[in-house]
Amino acid sequence: MKVFKKCLIISGGMAALCGSYFILTAFAGKATAYETGQVSVQGISETVEVTGDVHGEDSTTYYSAVTAPVSYFDLKVGDLVESGHKVLSYDLKDLILARDQAELTAESAENNMNGQVKQSNSNQAKYSKAKADAEAYQVYYALVRQDSDAINQSQYQENWDINCAADGIQQDIAKKTGEISNYTLDLEKAKAAGDEKEVKRLTHEIEHLNTDIANLNADLAGLPPASLSPEEYARQVADGNWMSDIMRNWNEASTLRNTYEGQILNSYQKDQLQNSYDLTLLSVESAEDNLAIASDGVKVTGNGIVTECFVGEGSVVTRGTPLFTVESSDRMKVDTGVSKYDIGKIREGQRAQIVIAGNTYTGKVTQISRMAQAQNSDKAKVTVSVSFDAPDELVYIGLEADVTIYTTEKNGVLTIPVEALYADDDGTYCYVIRNGVVEKQYIHTGVESDTSVEVFMGLNEGETVITEAITDDQVGSRAEAK
Numbered sequence: 116m117k118v119f120k121k122c123l124i125i126s127g128g129m130a131a132l133c134g135s136y137f138i139l140t141a142f143a144g145k146a147t148a149y150e151t152g153q154v155s156v157q158g159i160s161e162t163v164e165v166t167g168d169v170h171g172e173d174s175t176t177y178y179s180a181v182t183a184p185v186s187y188f189d190l191k192v193g194d195l196v197e198s199g200h201k202v203l204s205y206d207l208k209d210l211i212l213a214r215d216q217a218e219l220t221a222e223s224a225e226n227n228m229n230g231q232v233k234q235s236n237s238n239q240a241k242y243s244k245a246k247a248d249a250e251a252y253q254v255y256y257a258l259v260r261q262d263s264d265a266i267n268q269s270q271y272q273e274n275w276d277i278n279c280a281a282d283g284i285q286q287d288i289a290k291k292t293g294e295i296s297n298y299t300l301d302l303e304k305a306k307a308a309g310d311e312k313e314v315k316r317l318t319h320e321i322e323h324l325n326t327d328i329a330n331l332n333a334d335l336a337g338l339p340p341a342s343l344s345p346e347e348y349a350r351q352v353a354d355g356n357w358m359s360d361i362m363r364n365w366n367e368a369s370t371l372r373n374t375y376e377g378q379i380l381n382s383y384q385k386d387q388l389q390n391s392y393d394l395t396l397l398s399v400e401s402a403e404d405n406l407a408i409a410s411d412g413v414k415v416t417g418n419g420i421v422t423e424c425f426v427g428e429g430s431v432v433t434r435g436t437p438l439f440t441v442e443s444s445d446r447m448k449v450d451t452g453v454s455k456y457d458i459g460k461i462r463e464g465q466r467a468q469i470v471i472a473g474n475t476y477t478g479k480v481t482q483i484s485r486m487a488q489a490q491n492s493d494k495a496k497v498t499v500s501v502s503f504d505a506p507d508e509l510v511y512i513g514l515e516a517d518v519t520i521y522t523t524e525k526n527g528v529l530t531i532p533v534e535a536l537y538a539d540d541d542g543t544y545c546y547v548i549r550n551g552v553v554e555k556q557y558i559h560t561g562v563e564s565d566t567s568v569e570v571f572m573g574l575n576e577g578e579t580v581i582t583e584a585i586t587d588d589q590v591g592s593r594a595e596a597k
Contacts, residue, residue: 146593152532167451171442221395242375252365452496
């Protein structure tokens with residue numbers, strides 16, 4: 116846009132003279148021919164022009180899914196690959212060995228688990244028998260001990276009774292012996308007194324008491340001995356032998372019970388064996404999966420162009436190692452950098468025009484990054500991706516492309532050529548030829564393209580505007596279109 120201003124300060128009569136001169140010139144002189152344009156109704160577009168590099172819309176880096184040597188790989192950067200093609204093969208020798216080892220380990224783990232469970236079940240049966248035997252011997256011992264205790268208790272009671280009877284007899288003998296001593300003293304007195312009758316009576320009493328004492332001694336001697344009878348003794352000996360044998364067998368059964376109990380697998384130990392076996396099965400599955408994956412090699416999943424290669428034939432790769440990168444050739448885009456001045460105009464879905472090496476393609480804005488980045492020494496810019504509608508074989512990844520993004524498009528609006536537009540402190544304006552005279556017309560404008568400006572107010576369709584450089588000095592002068 117161009118801004119022209121001129122201020123004339125003229126004093127006194129000179130001002131009047133100059134004014135008269137210009138009026139006379141305007142109406143008396145020949146009309147000046149100007150380059151002009153028409154106020155017309157048409158479509159108008161506002162654009163942002165940027166440059167960028169061509170990329171595939173989808174960039175896929177392929178990673179190794181197994182750990183193995185690479186036996187075949189013949190890609191290089193720039194190669195075109197087709198979907199489904201096998202581009203890399205692995206050496207399977209180590210993976211086959213790993214699978215065989217995993218199977219042997221699983222078989223060994225299964226045999227170990229089954230063996231321990233079988234032995235545990237056998238120990239369980241032996242434990243149950245030993246436990247039952249120990250319990251039976253405990254009962255037998257109790258019965259025999261009860262019988263032995265009964266013999267001892269019977270003998271004790273019998274001894275008690277004999278002792279009690281002997282004590283009674285001895286007390287009676289002592290009593291009667293005392294009475295004899297007394298009668299003997301009285302007898303001596305009676306003899307000394309010459310009392311024959313009393314001597315006779317006392318002698319008779321002493322004899323009677325001696326007879327009683329003799330009988331009591333006979334009773335005492337007739338008491339049974341305080342010891343076991345042969346039958347009781349034999350029975351007690353047998354009970355002792357039985358208890359000894361039972362105790363020995365009981366201890367042996369208890370020892371076996373405790374031994375076998377410690378050799379029985381509990382539920383946690385069985386679960387641990389099962390888990391260990393399951394882990395070996397998982398190792399077998401993993402080894403088989405790795406072998407199957409490696410046998411298939413690496414196939415590309417879409418048409419594209421190789422942009423990076425990280426390995427070669429003979430390389431030993433581990434799981435997760437990057438192999439190569441492919442950018443799609445069916446769906447392509449241009450990544451452009453948009454400055455802070457234009458990014459506010461960009462929206463996803465806006466149509467675009469892409470020019471590469473003289474070839475023009477259509478596209479649209481598909482992605483706007485939320486992060487600005489500085490490249491080289493330039494100010495930070497926002498990456499805007501413009502996708503091709505229909506890329507062909509002449510679109511090469513990495514080439515620079517010129518992109519025109521149509522940020523605003525309107526149809527059927529009033530416009531003037533962009534060369535006719537001026538601006539000053541009062542607003543935007545243009546110069547119009549009306550009735551053969553130059554007029555300055557302030558206008559309200561909208562969208563501005565490289566060639567046209569939208570006009571909201573101030574002009575009518577069909578009017579003629581001046582498109583070459585002009586100043587306010589020509590306002591009021593006669594004019595015509597060239």
